[in-house]
Amino acid sequence: MGMTITEKILAKSAGKSRLTPGENVWLNVDVLMTHDVCGPPTIEIWKKEFGSEAKIWDKDKLVIFPDHYIFTENVHANRNVEMLRKFAREQELKNYYDPGTERYKGVCHIALAEEGFNVPGTVLFGTDSHTCTSGAFGMFSTGVGNTDAAFIMGTGKIWEKVPESIKFTFNGKMPEYLTAKDLILHILGDIGTDGATYCAMEFDGEAIESLSMYERMTLTNMAIETGAISGIIAVDKVTEEYLEGKVRGGYEVFRSDSDAKYLKTYSYDVSKLKPxxxxxxxxxxxxxxxxxxxxxxxxxxxxxxxxxxxxxxxxxxxxxxxxxxxxxxxxxxxxxxxxxxxxxxxxxxxxxxxxxxxxxxxxxxxxxxxxxxxxxxxxxxxxxxxxxxxxxxxxxxxxxxxxxxxxxxxxxxxxxxxxxxxxxxxxxxxx
Amino acid sequence: MNNKITGRAYVLGDNIDTDQIIPAEHLVYSTSDPEELKNYGRFALSGVPPVEAGLPEGKKPFIKENGFTSEFSVIIGGSNFGCGSSREHAPLALMVAGVKAVIAESYARIFYRNSVDGGFVIPFETPVKLNNVFKTGDEVEVDFENNTITNLNSKKTYSLNSLGSVYDIVKAGGIFSYARNTGMLAR
Missing domain, CATH: 3.30.499.10 (Aconitase, domain 3)
Incomplete structure (x- = not known):
């Protein structure tokens, strides 16, 4: 029996040759991302659990993008950003993007792509449900809470139940009035907000290949809205072109086997879809x-x-x-x-x-x-x-x-x- | 952990998302400062539309005006409980308000994980919907050695799904205690 792209990436991360959906595995995390809403409580838990002299498992793999409550007079919100600033200074974090400076980037999921943290074949966790966005780059990415993030900060590891995969194939040519947002809203209309709970959504087909990386990110971004753990699109020429000059060193490209097992498959002809x-x-x-x-x-x-x-x-x-x-x-x-x-x-x-x-x-x-x-x-x-x-x-x-x-x-x-x-x-x- | 939880039930509908559990505007409070932390209890379930708050009648606030904790310690929801954002503040807010267990037909992944790994509330799944057989205010007993919930008013008992592979983490009280118990982390 073949494996899906998601099973292959998770197997690599878990140091195993193959995995079966449903089994719990410990993953080695490549990147952990957090922001101003969940970063401060994550840091608090990490300090409490690992002690005030604790060291981050790998400083270069922690990425902090304050982005939620930036342009506000709210004192608690500003206090939280100040806390991240202080933490980044203390820990000498190179991947901290401070509001009010030229390093400020904006919304984390877009910034992750722009700053080259989305690397095919890797595993990325973030303290935000829309972390699944990064899956557009042929990688596994998903959201977790503060406790899990604190655990990763200290150990570089986290448990995860290997998900089953559901495949969505989009054939045909995109009409000029149709966008990736329409595609994902169609899927949501068909399967509902718990239609893919705990599953990985895999997208393919000629219409997907015709989409830019940004449009692909719209699809994977809203995977969470179906309850999915992740959304994923395999690497192709469009991905390679976007990544040129952004990712240092090489990356590993994974693809689903032709005999990989899916919980369900859906097929759409985009030329027939309406906004x-x-x-x-x-x-x-x-x-x-x-x-x-x-x-x-x-x-x-x-x-x-x-x-x-x-x-x-x-x-x-x-x-x-x-x-x-x-x-x-x-x-x-x-x-x-x-x-x-x-x-x-x-x-x-x-x-x-x-x-x-x-x-x-x-x-x-x-x-x-x-x-x-x-x-x-x-x-x-x-x-x-x-x-x-x-x-x-x-x-x-x-x-x-x-x-x-x-x-x-x-x-x-x-x-x-x-x-x-x-x-x-x-x-x-x-x- | 005790093997039984008794308390009053607060009944909700399907798809209770994290914005209803704790609206995003309240996510600014510290989760470690004891005074600020109380606000998470105060605003727990404050985003639930009034007509759906405390079923079947509705319009039963989870937290009384100017209160910080709830008289209800067991939440009974429907399907897809905790969908939406990854905010761990959601199960935290329920715990701060005094909730011990949530009973629902199904959960969204991140809320479920956060509840278990953070040791905030115990998320039990049920084989069938129970939010249409319990009423807000019913006295209930949750027994998680036998995986049952009993309505102490009507004396009827219903089954809960076994906690399965997360039982050990729930029993340990969260992922950190679990990792220390199993030797994965130093004590």
Whole structure:
């Protein structure tokens, strides 16, 4: 019996020749990532358990990206960033990216890719559920809590139950109105928010091969929304090109065997798929954008690890170029390099930033911002009975701030089309 | 650990996500400072929409106004309990509020791991849904040698799934104690 890409990577990490789904194994971790919300409690647990003179298992393998609550007056939030700063100084961490300095990067999952921490064939853990994003690089990556992260900080090891895999194959050519966000929202609509609990989601097919790394990251990013432990896409030419100059030394490429065993397989023809939204209050409440077109909306939001990458802003610019928004439209680049690209990349003779400002959008510096609500002074946070159309990843009750608000999850194309129309729109209408 | 937990049940629906268990705006408090830590109890389950809070009637707050701990020590949920973010503050908040065990048909992976590895609350899975047979306020007894939950009001007993491979970690009280017990970490 063959093995899946995930089983092969985990076997290597566990120092075994083969693994069977369901067995518990101890993994050797290649990179541990944390941020300002979960970093401070992780450090507290680590100190308590390993003593004040404790040493990190491998200082170069710990990466800290403060990104959640950065541009806020909240004293506790600022205290937490200060705690990380002090810790990084004490421990002489080279992979600490301090807010307020040129090293600040923005949202961790995008920064991990940009800074070359996503290395095919390796195992990455992070104190954030969207750590599964890194799986777009043919690696195993998943989220854990603070106790597990503290355990890794001290030992470099963690236990994990080997997951079964579910394969999603996307055939056909992507229509211009369709994005990776639509693909994952379709999957969620089909299998639900616990449809892949504890499983690894594996994506392949010619439509996946046609996607940029950033679009692939949108797919793997939302694997967690199905309950999956991870999402993964094998390395191809697109991956190799992205990684050139980013990863020092070589990396090992793994692929699933043709006779690997899957719990289930799904197949889609993307040329037949239409833009979709997830309606309040669950990521699996799928509706065709066309079906809910005209629904009242009060705010538009483009940002986050899911929908704040340069590809998302390219989609938005295609629709917002030369137009005015009819709704308050909040733009939050995922990282400082995405923010820089907005000032450099052009569409129809204007930079993306000029297009957004001319259209009447508001732009904030990179961070997680209102994706998860955050402190009361967070940019774009929902208030009262807001109805938000957003490129983010979750729309559970209260997720973007107000407990009385509703959030529609959508692609950047759908959000931009909605901003221009003034109510929920199908981007296919304006293309 | 004791073999039995008795207390009052607080009943919730399916897909109770971590934003409902502890809304993100409260994640700023220290988890080690005893005074700040109390806030996690205060805001535990504060994101649950009122009509779904304390089923079947709803509108039963888990924490009374200005309170820091709950009168309920056993949560009975449905499927996919703890979905959403990786915040360990979720099982921590339930523990700080006084919860000892969660009973649910199924869990999201990270919440389940965090509950077990951090030793916060014991997450029991059930073979069938139980959030439609218990009412908020029922006196219950959880017996985890025999893997059962009994409604002390109606005297009916239901089975729980065995904790399986995580039993030893639960029994040790978390991953660090487990690793010390097994010699993986020095004592």
């Amino acid at each position: 979709v939204v997830a309606q309040p209050h669950s990521p699996d409440k799928r509706a065709l954008a066309g079906e809910v077109s005209g629904t009242k909306v009060t705010k538009c939001y483009i940002g986050s690890c899911t929908g704040g990458k340069i590809t998302d802003f390219r989609f938005a610019a295609r629709i917002l170029s030369g137009k005015k928004v009819k709704l308050p439209t909040y733009i939050v680049p995922g990282s400082t390099s995405v923010a820089k690209m907005l000032t450099e990349e052009t569409y129809d003779g204007a930079t993306l930033k000029e297009i957004f400002l001319k259209a009447g959008c508001m732009i904030a510096p990179p961070s997680c911002a209102a994706c998860l609500g955050g402190p009361s002074d967070t940019f774009g946070r929902s208030v009262d009975g807001d109805v938000v159309v957003s490129t983010t990843n979750r729309n559970f009750p209260g997720r973007m701030g107000s407990k009385n608000a509703g959030v529609y999850l959508a692609s950047a194309l759908t959000v931009a089309a909605t901003a221009v129309k003034g109510s929920l729109a199908d981007p296919a209408e304006c293309m």
